[in-house]
Amino acid sequence: MQINKIKTEIAEMLSDVFDGATIMVGGFGEAGSPIELLHGLIDHGAKDLTIIANNSGNGRVGLGALIGQKQVKKVICSFARSAKGITFQELYNKGEIELEVVPQGTLAERIRAAGSGIPAFYTATAVGTPLAIGKEEKIFNGKKYILEEALNADFALIKADVSDRYGNLTFKKTARNFNPIMCMAAKQSLIQVRKLIEPHQTNPENVITPGIFVKKIIEIDNPIIETNAIEEGMIYP
Amino acid sequence: MTKKNFTNAEKGWERGVIASKIANDLPHASYVNLGIGMPELVSQHIKDDREIIYHSENGLLGMGPTPNENEIDFDLINAGKKPVTILPGGSFCHHADSFSMIRGGHIDYCVLGAMEVSMNGDLANWSTGKGIPAVGGAMDLVAGAKNVFVMTQHLTKEGKPKLVEKCTLPLTGSGVVSRVYTDYAIIDITKEGFKIVEINENLSIEYLQTVTEGRVYQ
Numbered sequence: 001m002q003i004n005k006i007k008t009e010i011a012e013m014l015s016d017v018f019d020g021a022t023i024m025v026g027g028f029g030e031a032g033s034p035i036e037l038l039h040g041l042i043d044h045g046a047k048d049l050t051i052i053a054n055n056s057g058n059g060r061v062g063l064g065a066l067i068g069q070k071q072v073k074k075v076i077c078s079f080a081r082s083a084k085g086i087t088f089q090e091l092y093n094k095g096e097i098e099l100e101v102v103p104q105g106t107l108a109e110r111i112r113a114a115g116s117g118i119p120a121f122y123t124a125t126a127v128g129t130p131l132a133i134g135k136e137e138k139i140f141n142g143k144k145y146i147l148e149e150a151l152n153a154d155f156a157l158i159k160a161d162v163s164d165r166y167g168n169l170t171f172k173k174t175a176r177n178f179n180p181i182m183c184m185a186a187k188q189s190l191i192q193v194r195k196l197i198e199p200h201q202t203n204p205e206n207v208i209t210p211g212i213f214v215k216k217i218i219e220i221d222n223p224i225i226e227t228n229a230i231e232e233g234m235i236y237p
Numbered sequence: 238m239t240k241k242n243f244t245n246a247e248k249g250w251e252r253g254v255i256a257s258k259i260a261n262d263l264p265h266a267s268y269v270n271l272g273i274g275m276p277e278l279v280s281q282h283i284k285d286d287r288e289i290i291y292h293s294e295n296g297l298l299g300m301g302p303t304p305n306e307n308e309i310d311f312d313l314i315n316a317g318k319k320p321v322t323i324l325p326g327g328s329f330c331h332h333a334d335s336f337s338m339i340r341g342g343h344i345d346y347c348v349l350g351a352m353e354v355s356m357n358g359d360l361a362n363w364s365t366g367k368g369i370p371a372v373g374g375a376m377d378l379v380a381g382a383k384n385v386f387v388m389t390q391h392l393t394k395e396g397k398p399k400l401v402e403k404c405t406l407p408l409t410g411s412g413v414v415s416r417v418y419t420d421y422a423i424i425d426i427t428k429e430g431f432k433i434v435e436i437n438e439n440l441s442i443e444y445l446q447t448v449t450e451g452r453v454y455q
Contacts, residue, residue: 028295029318030311030314030318031295031313078373081368099369099370101372103373103374104294105339105376105377105381106376108335109333109340111332123340123380124381125376125381126380126410127410128359128408128410128411129408129410129411171329173310173312173313174296174297174313174314176329177295177331179331225311
C-alpha cells in the first residue's frame with residue numbers, strides 16, 4: 001500500500017476541524033492565501049476559532065469572508081488594517097472580535113519555534129514598546145531582550161504551488177511567505193496546491209517543505225485571485 | 238516643552254531631494270530595506286557607481302521596480318502588498334528566514350517614516366493610539382537593522398515638530414534611530430542632542446531650532 005495524502009473533496013480536507021480550534025492561515029495579503037480552503041471552512045461551519053495569520057482579510061472573500069460569518073473569536077496577526085478590509089474592522093469596532101498584535105518577525109519566529117520544539121525565545125524586537133508590557137525581560141551581553149512564546153496551532157490552511165502525493169511542496173514567488181513555517185507548526189497542515197505531480201517528477205533539490213510536515217493535499221488548479229474577485233464583487237458564501 | 242503649531246512654515250527640500258541625499262549615503266553593495274511610502278523613492282536616486290540590493294519583508298531579496306501592467310503577478314508583491322519584480326540574482330525565502338535577515342543583523346540599512354523621533358533616538362511610527370493597532374515589521378526593522386535612517390517631513394501636517402525631546406506616541410523602538418533626513422536638515426542622533434549634518438541652504442540654524450523640540454547643534 002502506498003502513502004497517499006491527496007484528497008478530492010474540500011470537506012474531506014477539513015473533516016477534523018472542531019469548534020474552538022486554533023487555525024493558522026498562510027499568505028501575506030493575498031499572495032499564498034488559501035481562499036478555497038477558507039471557503040470550505042465557512043461551509044464546514046466551525047465556530048469560536050482563533051486565527052493566526054499576518055493579516056485579517058480583504059472584502060468578503062477568503063479570510064475576510066470567514067471573519068464576516070462570525071466564526072472567528074480572536075485574530076493573532078501583525079497587521080489588521082487594510083484599505084479593502086471590511087469584516088474584521090466592523091467586528092473590531094463593535095468589540096465582537098479579539099485582536100493580539102504581534103510584530104511580524106516575532107510572529108514568524110513564534111511560528112517557526114512551535115514547529116521546531118522551542119517553547120519560547122528572547123528577542124530584541126518590541127523592547128521598550130507597548131507590545132513588551134507584561135513580558136519577561138532579560139539582559140544578554142548588556143542588551144535588553146523580551147521573552148516570546150511559541151505559537152502552536154491545531155490546523156494550518158496553506159496554499160502551495162506544486163506537490164506530489166507525499167506532500168513535498170514548492171511555492172510560487174512571494175506566495176511562499178508564512179506557508180512553510182505554518183506547515184511545521186500545526187498538528188495538521190492542510191494544503192491546496194495548483195498542480196499535483198508524480199513523485200518521480202519531484203526534484204528533491206527543489207522541495208521547500210518536505211512531506212513530513214504535510215497532512216492532507218487537494219488540487220485546486222485555478223484558484224481565486226483575491227484582487228480580481230473583490231473587483232468583480234464576489235461575496236462568499 | 239511643547240511648541241506651537243507652525244502654520245507658515247518655511248518650504249524645505251522636495252521629497253526627491255531628500256531621497257537623493259539618502260541614496261548618496263547608502264554605500265555600494267549594501268542590503269537595504271525601504272519602508273512603505275516616502276522611503277520607496279530612495280531607490281530611484283541610486284547612482285550608477287553602486288549596486289544596492291533591496292529586501293522586502295515578505296521573503297524577497299533582490300526586489301526590482303514596479304512591473305508593467307501586463308506583467309503584474311499577484312504572487313510577486315512587496316511588503317506594501319503592491320506588485321513588484323525580482324531582479325537577476327534575487328531570491329525568495331520564507332518569512333522566518335526573511336526576518337532572520339532583519340533580526341539577525343544582516344540588513345545594513347533600513348529607511349523608515351516617522352511620526353516622532355526623540356533626542357535619544359526613540360522612534361514612534363506605528364500607532365497614533367487610535368483605530369486598529371497594526372505594527373507589521375516596523376519593530377523588527379528598528380531592532381535588527383544595522384543602521385536605522387528616518388525619512389520624514391520636519392513638521393506634521395498640522396505644523397507640529399516631529400523631532401522632540403521625548404515621544405508622546407507609542408514607541409516602535411527605543412534608542413534605535415541613527416540619522417534623520419527631513420525637508421529642513423540631515424540630523425544625527427547624538428548624546429548631546431540633534432547634531433546638524435547638513436541644513437537646508439535657505440534656512441538658518443535659529444529657524445531650525447524654533448521648529449525642533451530639544452537641542453539642535455552643529
